[in-house]
Amino acid sequence: MNLILKDVNLFNPFSNIDQKKVSVLLKDGTISKIGNIDSKEFENAEIFELDGKYVVPGFMDMHVHLREPGREDEETIITGSNAAANGGFTEIACMPNTSPAIDSAEIINFIKKHSKKHLVNVYPIAAASMGRNGEVLSPIAELFEAGVVGLSDDGVAIKTASLLRKVLEYSKMYGLPIIEHCEDETLADGAMNEGINSTQLGLPPLPSVSEDLIVSRDILMAEYTGGKIHIAHISTKKSVQLVKEAKQNGINITAEVTPHHFTLTDDSLKSYDTNYKMNPPLRTEEDVNAVIEGLKDGTIDCIVSDHAPHSIEEKEEEFQYAPNGIIGLETMIGLSLSELYHKKILSLKEIVEKLSINPRKILKISVPQFSVGELANFTIIDLDSVWTVDISKFKSKSRNTPFDKKLLNGQSVGVVNNKQMFIDGAFVNI
Amino acid sequence: MPLSSRHLLGLQAVPKDDIQLILETANTFREVLERPIKKVPTLQGKTIVNLFYENSTRTRISFELAEKRLSSDTINFSHSASSVKKGESLKDTIRNIEAMKIDMIIIRHSAAGTPLYLTKICSANIINAGDGIHEHPTQALLDMYSLKERFGKLEGLKVCIVGDVAHSRVALSNIYGLKTMGAIVSVCGPSTMIPKYIEKLGVSVTYDIDEAIRENDVLNVLRIQLERKAGGYFPSLREYAKYFGITRERLDNNKDITILHPGPINRGVEISSEVADGNNQIILHQVTNGVAIRMAVLYLLGTLN
């Protein structure tokens, strides 16, 4: 079918496109023409009046937990992908801490099968060690062939330096990044960031040095082996500093941050609400400021949600015993635009780099160029839409977020990919 | 002026007037405990549930006596399992209990924040009998009452809390309560057991027990949990006793110092037998006062309209 996106601001820093108030003609989901389009020329064209909204290369969230296989009650590949589309993403990478873990071609094929027909592309990240047990390597070559884009034992760091070395050296052959959840396992027995708040709330502490230690270890290992490390959900001032220095020294390292780590501090935990419990934990104002600085100066390459669905019963457990994590696909764009774009910390170009271009570069996925003949892969954003988060409208199966009823400024209004469009809450074939 | 809250979750946010009222009211109940008939009809018809997820015979008995002496009806609900995975969720347990039309819940639980959570899911008065390593307000209140009984006032009194401060709800509640009442609070113990940011609470720190004894009017000696040793916070009980244990010889540095202990005592570890049975300690007064304080709290919350 013919589809016209009328009067958009077309913006793609990757291919230097920055055109105001143009129209885009799609034929069967492929870019056919960009510029002034006379709709009368095209019979039966579906026209979307977008009136100055921005069309950018589809956002990608490279750190998402889809709970299938194993915890389909919390999220499935389909519901997670629906949440991604609703959140403004055309592509996501999913983490391997499912049950069973993503450590074989069979599981990869299972994921691909389930996501085949969806607007959202799902790229699996496989476990670095078999079953994520930190003992032996997973079948990395086989996994690469089956289509994984990265390796991680996320949930925990790769257990030992010797295993990390092997993973880094082996993965070098395939150019796969190692995505590391940086936490020392012997300092991991806590429920919140160590600070005056943990003392006053009587909650067992997680010292920030636990993250710094493994970031440090991983940087040194990356340097020694020449492999590629990507620091997952960075959260401390010290970690950001270490990554910055490493980059200055030419080490092959990248980093990501979540919106909750640039929006909230550990003061939020005074209510003992488990919607503020995640790992890494919310830190202090000093850490939040450092992370924001890191986004500004390029130390931190991209923003991710670390979307972690959990069932209501599990999040209703006592704070110390409740599982870590919050969902994030459907609030990430809004939070990024509100907290970074509208507060003039990042420009729109930087936002698109952090949310769209850099994740793909890290995972070696092709970045949409907006050229004629290319399959359309867009996110349509309304930069000035003021809206209130309403969890009852979420597409995710889970509801564990602290941002319900939060007022945000900026929102995705639709996405286009794989010859489909998601707009006004529904999928249409184009 | 009644208490400003219908719950007692901790002493962090409790104003001075409230603490004052509780301590004064405890005088009445202290007198009741001296009568031949230690019972008053004040809370007749009230149903109080002792919901103890952690084993604690002493605190539970103290509360139970307080409840019975006020003529209320008492129910004991013990749970040895604290994790949801082993059985009914906390939320369901509370809802079920509330459906039986009860008035007050005394909750002891291993997870900090549980008493606050209870106030959100049920309408009974909630009294915290100890939540994890967070607070234990009635213990701190009875400690303060015992000190007031001994010294006449709390303002300006120099109190040092000795032991595993980092893992002690008794310590935290005492710090909050004593500071509110104008006492001068310090802590002493092995540095692995003193929380990193404790000075931000207005408390000074020393690792020298002899200095603590010399400089203070009162020592509140915390029990060393033997399980803690397994976590490697200190090398051995022997080492702890040698360098931090309160002994007769150590007390020669300040012969008049008053010793408190929340119990149960590990004789020969944090406190020697001599001191435990000696003239400096007021441990058994604490126990008696504990019942009076709990009666006062139950009275003040139970008769609130």
Add this chain to the structure above:
Amino acid sequence: MPDQIKVIDKQALDRILTRISHEILEKNKGSENLVLMGMRTRGEFLAARIAEKIKQIDETELPLGILDVTLYRDDFRTSLKQPQVSVSNITFDINGKNVILIDDVLFTGRTVRSALNALMDFGRPSSIQLFILVDRGHRELPIRADYVGKNIPTSVYQEIKVKMEEIDGEDSIYLIELNKK
């Protein structure tokens, strides 16, 4: 501003207490086995004065106790304010004794009922006799005084206020007209 009339002055109060002290001794045929129990707050001071007068008349010092009845009240659920508790002070055994319970005003009788319950928790007296300084009527329970200082019938729009030197700075009894609202 409520109107008030002073119905008893310092001298009149003193004469009443003298008369009552004699009546107590007369009815009990002396002071043997007697104990005085003042109810907080003003009953306490009345009891102390009676004790002093009996000491002058009979040359005996009667045991004197103070009773706080707050914990025995019947209006916890209905009263808007939370009553402030105080301490009782009874240092002697009341078993087998004749207790003279002393209070300032007798109105509905509920406070005396609380006092009877409280007293029973301290022991088993031989008898309890009640001295009331002012009986203002309007009993809601079957309670009556053995010794009455003065009968002052009142309406529900009136109040009796007893003031004593020890706590109020003067000795007098006022009949107060409340505003009818």
